[in-house]
Amino acid sequence: xxxxxxxxxxxxxxxxxxxxxxxxxxxxxxxxxxxxxxxxxxxxxxxxxxxxxxxxxxxxxxxxxxxxxxxxxxxxxxxxxxxxxxxxxxxxxxxxxxxxxxxxxxxxxxxxxxxxxxxxxxxxxxxxxxxxxxxxxxxxxxxxxxxxxxxxxxxxxxxxxxxxxxxxxxxxxxxxxxxxxxxxxxxxxxxxxxxxxxxxxxxxxxxxxxxxxxxxxxxxxxxxxxxxxxxxxxxxxxxxxxxxxxxxxxxxxxxxxxxxxxxxxxxxxxxxxxxxxxxxxxxxxxxxxxxxxxxxxxxxxxxxxxxxxxxxxxxxxxxxxxxxxxxxxxxxxxxxxxxxxxxxxxxxxxxxxxxxxxxxxxxxxxxxxxxxxxxxxxxxxxx
Amino acid sequence: xxxxxxxxxxxxxxxxxxxxxxxxxxxxxxxxxxxxxxxxxxxxxxxxxxxxxxxxxxxxxxxxxxxxxxxxxxxxxxxxxxxxxxxxxxxxxxxxxxxxxxxxxxxxxxxxxxxxxxxxxxxxxxxxxxxxxxxxxxxxxxxxxxxxxxxxxxxxxxxxxxxxxxxxxxxxxxxxxxxxxxxxxxxxxxxxxxxxxxxxxxxxxxxxxxxxxxxxxxxxxxxxxxxxxxxxxxxxxxxxxxxxxxxxxxxxxxxxxxxxxxxxxxxxxxxxxxxxxxxxxxxxxxx
Numbered sequence: 051x052x053x054x055x056x057x058x059x060x061x062x063x064x065x066x067x068x069x070x071x072x073x074x075x076x077x078x079x080x081x082x083x084x085x086x087x088x089x090x091x092x093x094x095x096x097x098x099x100x101x102x103x104x105x106x107x108x109x110x111x112x113x114x115x116x117x118x119x120x121x122x123x124x125x126x127x128x129x130x131x132x133x134x135x136x137x138x139x140x141x142x143x144x145x146x147x148x149x150x151x152x153x154x155x156x157x158x159x160x161x162x163x164x165x166x167x168x169x170x171x172x173x174x175x176x177x178x179x180x181x182x183x184x185x186x187x188x189x190x191x192x193x194x195x196x197x198x199x200x201x202x203x204x205x206x207x208x209x210x211x212x213x214x215x216x217x218x219x220x221x222x223x224x225x226x227x228x229x230x231x232x233x234x235x236x237x238x239x240x241x242x243x244x245x246x247x248x249x250x251x252x253x254x255x256x257x258x259x260x261x262x263x264x265x266x267x268x269x270x271x272x273x274x275x276x277x278x279x280x281x282x283x284x285x286x287x288x289x290x291x292x293x294x295x296x297x298x299x300x301x302x303x304x305x306x307x308x309x310x311x312x313x314x315x316x317x318x319x320x321x322x323x324x325x326x327x328x329x330x331x332x333x334x335x336x337x338x339x340x341x342x343x344x345x346x347x348x349x350x351x352x353x354x355x356x357x358x359x360x361x362x363x364x365x366x367x368x369x370x371x372x373x374x375x376x377x378x379x380x381x382x383x384x385x386x387x388x389x390x391x392x393x394x395x396x397x398x399x400x401x402x403x404x405x406x407x408x409x410x411x412x413x414x415x416x417x418x419x420x421x422x423x424x425x426x427x428x429x430x431x432x433x
Numbered sequence: 434x435x436x437x438x439x440x441x442x443x444x445x446x447x448x449x450x451x452x453x454x455x456x457x458x459x460x461x462x463x464x465x466x467x468x469x470x471x472x473x474x475x476x477x478x479x480x481x482x483x484x485x486x487x488x489x490x491x492x493x494x495x496x497x498x499x500x501x502x503x504x505x506x507x508x509x510x511x512x513x514x515x516x517x518x519x520x521x522x523x524x525x526x527x528x529x530x531x532x533x534x535x536x537x538x539x540x541x542x543x544x545x546x547x548x549x550x551x552x553x554x555x556x557x558x559x560x561x562x563x564x565x566x567x568x569x570x571x572x573x574x575x576x577x578x579x580x581x582x583x584x585x586x587x588x589x590x591x592x593x594x595x596x597x598x599x600x601x602x603x604x605x606x607x608x609x610x611x612x613x614x615x616x617x618x619x620x621x622x623x624x625x626x627x628x629x630x631x632x633x634x635x636x637x638x639x640x641x642x643x644x645x646x647x648x649x650x651x652x653x654x655x656x657x658x659x660x661x662x663x664x665x666x667x668x669x670x671x672x673x674x675x676x677x678x679x680x681x682x683x684x685x686x687x688x689x690x691x692x693x694x695x696x697x698x699x700x701x702x703x704x705x706x707x708x709x710x711x712x713x714x715x716x717x718x719x720x
Contacts, residue, residue, distance in 0.1 A: 161622070162619070162622045162623050163623065163624075163627060167623065168623065169620070169623045175620040178639055188621070188624050188634075189624035192624055192626045
């Protein structure tokens, strides 16, 4: 995410390179209802799925279509019901209402072992009493696959996840990343119709997570596997997915590819989750940034705001010409995020977040400096 | 002495050897271990010595050594029979309680967490009442009526089930907690296993250590049980402990031989039970 601002903030940004037709369509118009129905674009259908525990609703009226071979991420804060939704699709949690359809077949009332769905858990859930080979072979054994074929398929899958040399080991002899790859192989070997992943990378350290993300995505594309991936990590969602379903409080708030979600949030919740959006009401937008709108809320991404030192030239050389009139303020906080610097600027008692690319020490503005804040008016988003 | 220290003294250095712990810590550990083991082993050593001595009267050491007492004990049919009865009752009780408790513990852990709270209260019930009191109650209940069990081995077996319950339940629950039983069940089912197949293929193998501990803990406790055996069946079904009580006046050497035999038997059994390598052990400390 931190490397994204530069290309994204160009006003005439068009959908960069959507990986599938579905993703492209959804960026053009976010309503999926208008799509022509085709079996492939509705490979996995969720219709009116609802679940409550006692009196509290976990999710309500979930509607979604996922295309064959698509990688969709359920993104949302913890406790928003995304994991429970995934478990409901797997058949591990019964739903109160609604249907799950895979390839035209309703599977809502099937037990998990008959759904043809694979699932990878956050804590791997490998069988500690079995070797890596036996873990992967378990599903094939349950499906009564003959031993010669079993051997071959396990070997193939283990080499797909680059673990062929670890076949004889037990799970406790492996690292976290290796264990998760075994768990992945264990699901893949059965050639599931849908692969579900419940925060599979959350228990891993950053470097391994990064590597496994790419490996996971490569394997998914190579096999054309329809995948539903749950995470609370925005960066992970943006990097891996064809489409992201942003969930909040038991609902899907917005569906779309990463760019649509990030640059064109449709509600304040989405804007709030997808980065440090500045949320202003119409009056503030007009008086601070010179943006006139007849709307309740105007939001600006922090990288759509630019700082200008009052004594100096404009601080950001990438600054475009289409800027609103500036507003004077004081830098009250400066945070280094790496390649991005996040300033908090107080303008007339209102705190604005401004992100600037970290181009070098000479461009840094100190805390306490008087600055002008300008907004790229094209990037304003009305809610 | 040699009996109790031998398995330790061979096992400990072998385990500590490769880790090369500092010499000072090793010495401290030895200085603590030796008095404790001596204190524990001294009565046993004395009993052992008494069991193999010809006569041990006014002298500091026995007059001579002999295996006569042990030989006589092992050739006494009444002893063999009592031993057999004890084994029968205890093994039956253990089997029954395992068959009963294993599914309960599994369900309480995975499906019905509320059951766990109830079980924790329930398993303590047999201990809330002193054995003398509860055996009187059992006598009243089962002396006559529709279920006249008193005097039969069955009442002892059933009572032992209730005594073994807490040992069984706690160690099984702890064993289930040492791995993610719920997730493993789910994973197995998603891979095509029915709940029953999943239980036998995935859950049970990972509970092996817990089951073994449950059995040996209960076994060594039950084989030495006297109060219930004496009150409920007495001489009508002479178990090992009742036999020991009945022959206590015959000869000190003879009863010593009996005690040592029982001790060695339990020792060997426990050693066999814990000695084997275990797969789940390293997994427990792993997240």
